[in-house]
Amino acid sequence: MSNRTTAKPNDLSAFWMPFTANRQFKKEPRLFVGAKDMHYTTHDGRTVLDGTAGLWCVNAGHCRPKITEAIAQQAGELDYAPAFQLGHPKAFELATRLVDIAPEGMEHVLYTNSGSESVETALKVALAYHRAKGDGSRTRLIGRERGYHGVNFGGISVGGIVSNRKMFGTLLTGVDHMPHTHMPAKNAFSRGIPDHGGVDIATELERIVTLHDASTIAAVIVEPVAGSTGVLIPPKGYLAKLREICTKHGILLIFDEVITGFGRLGAPFAAQFFDVKPDIITTAKGLTNGVIPMGAVFVTKDIHDTFMTGPEHLIEFFHGYTYSGNPIASAAALATLDTYKEEGLLTRAAELGPYWENALHSLKDCPNVIDIRNVGLIGAIELAPIAGEPTKRAFTAFLKAYEKGLLIRTTGDIIALSPPLIITKAQIDELFDKLRDVLMNNI
Numbered sequence: 001m002s003n004r005t006t007a008k009p010n011d012l013s014a015f016w017m018p019f020t021a022n023r024q025f026k027k028e029p030r031l032f033v034g035a036k037d038m039h040y041t042t043h044d045g046r047t048v049l050d051g052t053a054g055l056w057c058v059n060a061g062h063c064r065p066k067i068t069e070a071i072a073q074q075a076g077e078l079d080y081a082p083a084f085q086l087g088h089p090k091a092f093e094l095a096t097r098l099v100d101i102a103p104e105g106m107e108h109v110l111y112t113n114s115g116s117e118s119v120e121t122a123l124k125v126a127l128a129y130h131r132a133k134g135d136g137s138r139t140r141l142i143g144r145e146r147g148y149h150g151v152n153f154g155g156i157s158v159g160g161i162v163s164n165r166k167m168f169g170t171l172l173t174g175v176d177h178m179p180h181t182h183m184p185a186k187n188a189f190s191r192g193i194p195d196h197g198g199v200d201i202a203t204e205l206e207r208i209v210t211l212h213d214a215s216t217i218a219a220v221i222v223e224p225v226a227g228s229t230g231v232l233i234p235p236k237g238y239l240a241k242l243r244e245i246c247t248k249h250g251i252l253l254i255f256d257e258v259i260t261g262f263g264r265l266g267a268p269f270a271a272q273f274f275d276v277k278p279d280i281i282t283t284a285k286g287l288t289n290g291v292i293p294m295g296a297v298f299v300t301k302d303i304h305d306t307f308m309t310g311p312e313h314l315i316e317f318f319h320g321y322t323y324s325g326n327p328i329a330s331a332a333a334l335a336t337l338d339t340y341k342e343e344g345l346l347t348r349a350a351e352l353g354p355y356w357e358n359a360l361h362s363l364k365d366c367p368n369v370i371d372i373r374n375v376g377l378i379g380a381i382e383l384a385p386i387a388g389e390p391t392k393r394a395f396t397a398f399l400k401a402y403e404k405g406l407l408i409r410t411t412g413d414i415i416a417l418s419p420p421l422i423i424t425k426a427q428i429d430e431l432f433d434k435l436r437d438v439l440m441n442n443i
């Protein structure tokens with residue numbers, strides 16, 4: 001006999017929701033039941049403008065026909081193929097297409113199912129690469145304060161968001177962190193790339209290298225633009241300086257492009273936008289327009305070729321997932337790349353950027369706004385916390401915006417915006433009119 005006596009068909013209690021205030025949500029549920037292009041439909045029949053591309057992933061907007069049709073067709077043709085020692089054509093076709101739009105020198109792709117898995121994969125590639133080269137003492141990983149690299153153990157170890165780390169023990173050993181790049185005293189209300197402090201703050205990496213000795217360090221991992229911590233844009237010269245220091249000391253540089261990949265900044269990848277070449281790039285989210293879980297890790301030819309030695313019947317890298325390059329995910333990603341190409345979405349943020357920036361910074365006069373920052377189609381509005389109740393002001397803004405038909409995302413007391421790349425100028429106006437309304441009303 002089942003003892004399922006408490007759950008009713010529409011009971012909300014069984015699902016322990018991720019990164020959610022579960023008790024608040026279940027008292028006041030916010031459910032989406034439909035979506036099209038720039039909008040969601042709620043369970044109570046309202047339309048909500050998507051100011052966040054879901055979770056930074058629906059770059060081409062919702063329910064795009066080419067993608068949904070590709071998924072349906074693939075599901076009826078080849079639903080699953082084992083990923084180990086076997087393959088299917090679309091996974092290879094997709095990797096070739098991905099390498100085509102990636103920064104020069106990124107010639108190979110490993111598949112994952114999420115951003116978190118892409119990060120774990122990248123860290124493991126970095127460690128194994130040095131070992132394969134006979135440089136096995138390079139085992140340290142360097143992340144950054146306030147960094148977000150997903151929720152698995154490697155990712156939270158190199159990550160620097162305290163609440164994502166503090167409950168989970170001692171994490172990976174041999175990890176150190178560079179300082180974050182947020183310097184409001186110097187850079188508040190910057191438009192685009194902040195001017196000040198970039199090279200100095202990047203030079204802190206030299207201090208860490210001196211402390212541990214370069215011969216113990218495998219890789220440095222950063223988000224080119226930190227997203228989840230509340231949008232921290234690297235000041236001028238920062239990423240180039242990191243590249244210079246890593247190259248000098250034989251350390252691999254990993255860009256975690258899970259949110260910046262696939263057009264968010266106005267170029268396919270942040271590496272191209274900033275003109276700084278990492279050795280490894282992690283992606284997910286926009287790869288399939290968020291529709292099917294999939295991630296991809298790009299590596300250079302040198303990294304790949306370092307593993308391709310020894311007897312040919314032996315597995316070169318002991319890593320992979322049951323769903324690596326899954327046929328339906330591959331079909332979704334191919335259709336997503338087609339949609340991006342046909343509609344020029346991988347560079348659209350560059351065209352819309354100036355309009356976006358002006359509209360965003362027009363909120364400067366709203367109460368409690370202490371900083372506004374932007375790059376590509378990303379914006380952040382930092383609010384002064386309510387004394388003794390951090391995060392509450394931004395969360396209230398989130399709830400009020402939702403009531404007014406606008407989806408925003410908040411982290412701490414920061415509002416982060418990252419709409420689908422198909423947003424029109426009229427919809428940008430609508431977004432900021434609604435947000436002004438929220439911010440002007442006593443939150």
Ligand SMILES: Cc1ncc(COP(=O)(O)O)c(C=O)c1O
Nearest residue numbers: 114115116148149150256258259
């Ligand atoms: C930079 C970065 N890395 C990794 C992740 C984790 O991705 P996922 O939630 O798909 O595991 C995220 C998610 O927001 C991210 O922003």
